[in-house]
Amino acid sequence: MTHAEATARAEFLRSELHRHNRLYYVEAMPVISDKEFDMLLRELQDIEAKHPDLLTEDSPTQRVGGAPIEGFTQIRHTVPMMSLDNTYSEEELTAFFVRLQKGLGREKIDCVIEPKVDGVAITIRYENGVFKHGATRGDGQTGDDVTANLKTIKSLPLRLPKNGPQTFEVRGEVFMPRAVFDKLNKEREEAGEQLFANPRNTTAGALKQLDSKITARRQLDLVFYGIADATDMEVQSQEDMYALLDHAGLRKADLIWRADSAEGLLKAIRELDERRRSLPYETDGAVIKVNAFEDQRQLGVTSKAPRWAIAYKYQPEQAETKLIAIDIQVGRTGALTPVARLEPVLVSGSTVSNATLHNFEEIERKDIRIGDIVIIEKAGEIIPAVVSVKKELRSGEETRLSPPTHCPGCGSRVSKTPGEVVLRCTNPECPEQLVRRLEFLAGRSALDIAELGGIVAEALVKKGLVKHPLGVFDLTLEQLSNLNLGSEAEPRVFGRKNAEKVISALDSARKLPLHRWIFGLGIYEVGSSTAKELAKHHASISELISSPLLRDVVLESELEERRLDCSPQTNKNKSRSLEERNLLKEQEASIRSELNAVQQRLVGCGFARYSKAEAGSPDKKQRKITTPIGPVAAKAVLDFFSSSEGGETLRRMEGLGINPLSGPQKAGLNGPLAGKTFVLTGTLESMSREQAGERIGQQGGSVTGSVSKKTSFVVAGRDPGANKIEGARNHAVPILDEKAFLEMIGEPEPAAQPAPKTIKEDLFG
Ligand code: IVH
Numbered sequence: 001m002t003h004a005e006a007t008a009r010a011e012f013l014r015s016e017l018h019r020h021n022r023l024y025y026v027e028a029m030p031v032i033s034d035k036e037f038d039m040l041l042r043e044l045q046d047i048e049a050k051h052p053d054l055l056t057e058d059s060p061t062q063r064v065g066g067a068p069i070e071g072f073t074q075i076r077h078t079v080p081m082m083s084l085d086n087t088y089s090e091e092e093l094t095a096f097f098v099r100l101q102k103g104l105g106r107e108k109i110d111c112v113i114e115p116k117v118d119g120v121a122i123t124i125r126y127e128n129g130v131f132k133h134g135a136t137r138g139d140g141q142t143g144d145d146v147t148a149n150l151k152t153i154k155s156l157p158l159r160l161p162k163n164g165p166q167t168f169e170v171r172g173e174v175f176m177p178r179a180v181f182d183k184l185n186k187e188r189e190e191a192g193e194q195l196f197a198n199p200r201n202t203t204a205g206a207l208k209q210l211d212s213k214i215t216a217r218r219q220l221d222l223v224f225y226g227i228a229d230a231t232d233m234e235v236q237s238q239e240d241m242y243a244l245l246d247h248a249g250l251r252k253a254d255l256i257w258r259a260d261s262a263e264g265l266l267k268a269i270r271e272l273d274e275r276r277r278s279l280p281y282e283t284d285g286a287v288i289k290v291n292a293f294e295d296q297r298q299l300g301v302t303s304k305a306p307r308w309a310i311a312y313k314y315q316p317e318q319a320e321t322k323l324i325a326i327d328i329q330v331g332r333t334g335a336l337t338p339v340a341r342l343e344p345v346l347v348s349g350s351t352v353s354n355a356t357l358h359n360f361e362e363i364e365r366k367d368i369r370i371g372d373i374v375i376i377e378k379a380g381e382i383i384p385a386v387v388s389v390k391k392e393l394r395s396g397e398e399t400r401l402s403p404p405t406h407c408p409g410c411g412s413r414v415s416k417t418p419g420e421v422v423l424r425c426t427n428p429e430c431p432e433q434l435v436r437r438l439e440f441l442a443g444r445s446a447l448d449i450a451e452l453g454g455i456v457a458e459a460l461v462k463k464g465l466v467k468h469p470l471g472v473f474d475l476t477l478e479q480l481s482n483l484n485l486g487s488e489a490e491p492r493v494f495g496r497k498n499a500e501k502v503i504s505a506l507d508s509a510r511k512l513p514l515h516r517w518i519f520g521l522g523i524y525e526v527g528s529s530t531a532k533e534l535a536k537h538h539a540s541i542s543e544l545i546s547s548p549l550l551r552d553v554v555l556e557s558e559l560e561e562r563r564l565d566c567s568p569q570t571n572k573n574k575s576r577s578l579e580e581r582n583l584l585k586e587q588e589a590s591i592r593s594e595l596n597a598v599q600q601r602l603v604g605c606g607f608a609r610y611s612k613a614e615a616g617s618p619d620k621k622q623r624k625i626t627t628p629i630g631p632v633a634a635k636a637v638l639d640f641f642s643s644s645e646g647g648e649t650l651r652r653m654e655g656l657g658i659n660p661l662s663g664p665q666k667a668g669l670n671g672p673l674a675g676k677t678f679v680l681t682g683t684l685e686s687m688s689r690e691q692a693g694e695r696i697g698q699q700g701g702s703v704t705g706s707v708s709k710k711t712s713f714v715v716a717g718r719d720p721g722a723n724k725i726e727g728a729r730n731h732a733v734p735i736l737d738e739k740a741f742l743e744m745i746g747e748p749e750p751a752a753q754p755a756p757k758t759i760k761e762d763l764f765g
């Protein structure tokens with residue numbers, strides 16, 4: 001790999017890893033398996049090891065986890081929460097043991113082996129023997145205070161025995177028991193709700209709930225595996241720690257092995273693999289730790305993981321089955337995705353009948369044919385994938401699928417963007433795309449119209465009632481009530497009640513903040529975090545249309561590309577004649593001055609900041625900037641609004657009188673609640689706490705998690721938290737009941753509800 005290739009690859013890997021990190025830690029919506037993530041990370045580590053000049057301060061190899069989520073108070077960990085290095089083969093595990101031997105200078109090293117619980121890492125602190133608080137790992141240094149949610153876990157003692165440790169900080173893993181997960185999904189299936197992907201994501205979601213009543217319903221559980229602080233106790237080893245956990249009534253792993261040789265480790269991990277499916281939690285590996293703390297100290301830690309422990313990851317479970325057919329799905333952006341229909345087969349405890357095939361090149365590369373016996377794999381992840389074909393089992397009857405030339409939804413020709421593997425239907429009126437776009441617009445993170453799911457969207461498009469996603473705003477109550485979701489022979493009408501709910505949700509959607517609308521438009525490359533960034537820097541949709549900021553971002557990246565193209569520093573120009581290079585130098589200088597001007601504009605208005613000069617960069621003269629929105633997304637936004645489809649969207653929004661504005665950051669600056677800080681507690685009858693927070697934000701106020709003397713108001717709904725109410729009293733902060741709050745934000749009182757208890761009854765009654 002040349003240096004230039006390595007530079008490009010490292011940059012690509014960094015941005016991919018950042019993206020996946022965010023999807024995993026912040027959005028709890030991973031799209032690749034842990035193993036794939038590790039492979040990317042390792043590739044980057046390798047490049048950085050070979051080319052130390054490419055190592056950047058913000059490289060994902062330099063840190064442990066992701067950023068903490070918004071909405072919770074942050075807790076700084078007394079001892080950082082580290083991660084573990086992973087191994088995927090017995091050879092690598094043996095190599096780890098050899099490193100231990102070298103590090104400690106002896107042959108036998110006493111180790112413990114535990115299941116690696118696939119949940120969410122947590123730290124729990126007891127002070128004076130009483131449960132004080134608990135936090136997620138967050139970025140390893142600071143995590144979210146999820147105390148209230150942890151208290152819902154029945155197995156967690158809130159007080160330790162008198163003769164036990166008094167100051168005690170323990171580390172463990174929160175999980176959703178497999179049985180609870182299965183039951184929950186069964187109920188959701190019966191209710192026609194979307195299924196949860198896997199226990200780990202569900203656990204993360206439950207822990208992130210601002211309303212701990214929802215967490216309680218999720219019946220989470222905990223296993224402990226380490227201590228961060230046990231000042232008043234004698235603990236010299238993992239083994240001592242197990243005894244202490246037992247004594248304190250904290251649950252430890254159900255299976256634990258001891259071994260002091262490489263063979264012993266291998267034996268233990270094989271045995272664990274045999275038995276782990278009978279454990280009540282999902283496991284994705286084994287954790288091997290040196291037993292004696294003195295040995296641990298001697299071995300030390302790297303910047304992200306201890307040298308005295310390692311995770312051994314099991315191969316994801318595979319199964320063999322027959323590929324019956326390949327369907328082609330048309331996505332929201334027209335992307336055509338082949339999906340394998342399989343003879344149902346049991347993998348990792350669930351029946352699988354579909355698997356993703358990613359794209360048509362992959363079908364060709366793996367030579368997958370209809371009728372083949374295929375191997376599918378489920379890496380504890382969302383959708384299983386077809387990994388390979390058993391070619392030796394072919395009968396000759398199998399058929400190839402050539403990539404489609406026409407869209408299965410509308411019959412128009414498909415196209416392929418150079419450099420992309422995806423085939424796309426380019427017909428903006430394709431009904432299949434329209435269904436997906438409508439479903440997306442109605443989704444939770446966009447307009448949140450719960451009753452408008454895929455089936456309703458499909459019926460609306462099929463019946464010709466909706467010809468553009470925004471067409472839903474023109475639907476009448478009658479049209480919706482009479483909508484037939486079944487067939488002609490077996491009609492199933494949507495019904496008046498559901499129709500009313502949709503109409504009222506649509507009405508509320510008009511007032512949603514800008515970022516929800518930007519996201520809902522489904523612009524290519526604009527996810528919910530990009531949408532939020534866009535809304536932070538633009539007050540309305542019309543500001544986005546020809547946004548000078550976005551134009552500058554695109555221009556900056558084009559100029560940088562042109563500059564590099566003629567830089568005499570780059571390899572390709574190094575072999576040119578002196579004369580040519582002098583000419584290039586002049587060109588570069590002129591581009592450079594234009595580039596600097598654009599950068600200054602972006603930094604000057606607070607949108608961008610200069611990034612630190614990269615260590616060892618060959619080109620120290622050129623400053624670099626970082627922007628919250630990259631050139632690809634910026635261009636996609638500008639392109640969308642100048643496309644005919646974007647134009648149609650704008651016309652429709654104008655016609656409907658919908659003009660969403662930015663939330664707190666911009667529109668609210670002069671709002672009536674500017675400078676006021678609110679704490680919300682208890683259940684409100686007329687809106688969720690999240691919605692209440694949004695309203696406050698729209699009017700310039702802000703919401704925090706705990707009461708202090710800086711708090712302006714505490715809004716107390718039904719069953720408010722005792723701590724918050726007490727805090728309000730201590731700091732003489734006025735407490736508003738829901739009615740008073742609604743008055744303050746200028747909302748009409750909701751229609752009569754089943755008489756909510758008044759705040760006075762609740763607190764003082
Ligand atoms: S020991 C210094 N033991 O795996 C970190 N971790 O990939 C020591 N995990 O952050 C961790 N089961 O969240 C340890 N028996 C176990 C574990 C375990 C699950 C998690 C933990 C850790 C992650 C590292």
